[in-house]
Amino acid sequence: MSAGKNPYARYQIINACFTNKQKPYWTKEELIRKLAEHDFHVSERTLNTDLQNMRGNEQLGFFAPITYCVRERAYYYSDPNYSIYSAQLSDSQLQAFSSVVDLLQGFRGLQMVTEFEGAIEKIVRGVDQLRRDKLTKGEQTIEFERAPYYKGMVWFDTIKNSIDNKQPLRIGYKKFTSGKEDVHIFHPYFLKEFKGRWYVLGHSEKRRITLTLALDRIESASPERVPYKPNTFLKAKEYFKNTIGITHKKKPVEDIVLWFSPAMGNYIKTQHIHPSQQIIRDDEEGLVISLKLIINYELITMLLGYCPDVSVVAPVKLKDKLEELLMKGIEANRRKVRV
Structure with missing residues (x-):
């Protein structure tokens, strides 16, 4: 996978290394190998840039305490309780989040956003906690479930843009149960999340059927110059109305x-x-x-x-x-x- 794609996913992997209580010290070579295990093949120069961004990039706001230990000849977090997930927001960032929350509050109760009530509630409670922490400098009293690293997110923007722009894709796809990569000329219609994993539903020219592909099993995705086959028959809400999850075979309700x-x-x-x-x-x-x-x-x-x-x-x-x-x-x- 290209080193330039999804740097935030790389930061998550590096953070997971440094917060590992059993192995808090990591050499650059070990970090590069760990990133490669997740399909991020980076050079030492790219790793140095990532470490520097985690340390001092004001837009990221991590200010990670990455330190070199001469005795261990490796890098580590000088604050053992630090994590990028616990990084404090600046006043301007918190104000921006607060404005978004105030906007979201106005949409509560509308039928079109009912299915997102849980997510809105989590954002509201989270920002409220951050406000209190800023005022009282007290200990955190709310702990949300954090999504772990998910390989498939690297393809999310590509597929979402293809749906919006009605752009077919050439997708290299490899099932977990097969070592062989299939290539689909794919016309994406909509995305669906289930238990932290994302799936795209669309038409496969190879199979000549409507197909659901898991993003974490996509090996490559690039624009394909063929006419787009528009979605004239599928509505996401109706398609998944009588299912748990994403498997939707032609079976009766x-x-x-x-x-x-x-x-x-x-x-x-x-x-x-x-x-x-x-x-x-x-x-x-x-x-x-x-x-x-x-x-x-x-x-x-x-x-x-x-x-x-x-x-x-x-x-x-x-x-x-x-x-x-x-x-x-x-x-x-x-x-x-x-x-």
Whole structure:
């Protein structure tokens, strides 16, 4: 991958090295090898620039305490509690964030942004905490979940711009289960996030079908000079209306009935599995709900994660599939593995 692409992702990787409690000291050679593991092949000159930007670039605002240790002959954070994620915002940066938050507050309740309420709430609470920290210089009292490094984000802007400009792409794509790279002339239509990973839905000329590609499995993406095949039939909201996740095969929508234990049922009532969720029964024996979903890989994986506090009431084929996978899991757990 080109060294110039997505420098912030490189900063994240370097930061992860220096905040590693088991190995806080890193030579330049080790940092270059670590970046290469994530497909960032950089020269020592580029690494020096990255380290300098992390130390003193005012626009980044990291001011990372990267120091050279003569005894270890390696670099480290002189403040062991430092991380780029905890870097303080300047007054002007905080004021800019505050202005954005005030703007977002005005959109709350509108139907068109309802699905982003959670993200808006997180931004509001986060900036409020930063304001308090600036005034009181107190300890942090809110901790949000931080997204780890994600390789696929390097392609996000390229694909988003292609969608906006109706520009087909030549995409080199490699599945996790195959060492062979496929090349698609791809007409991207829209992006979708699921569990921290991004996917692009569009038309593949190679497969002659609508296809979903994972950004973290894209090896290359460049403009292709062919006429753009416009999206005249897919609407993202409707396409994924009856699915968990992104797997969308041509299968019927099923009436799914699930039982949850009383304890787990309390969680399911406070954070719904899917917008179609309806309560059939809720008593001391547990919670029974109905869902209207296409049976796909993500749904089955989710149900396995709820075991042993879930039982499939209907349909029978979903119940049988869950039992089959649970039995395979038991067999795998009993297998003797040489380490």
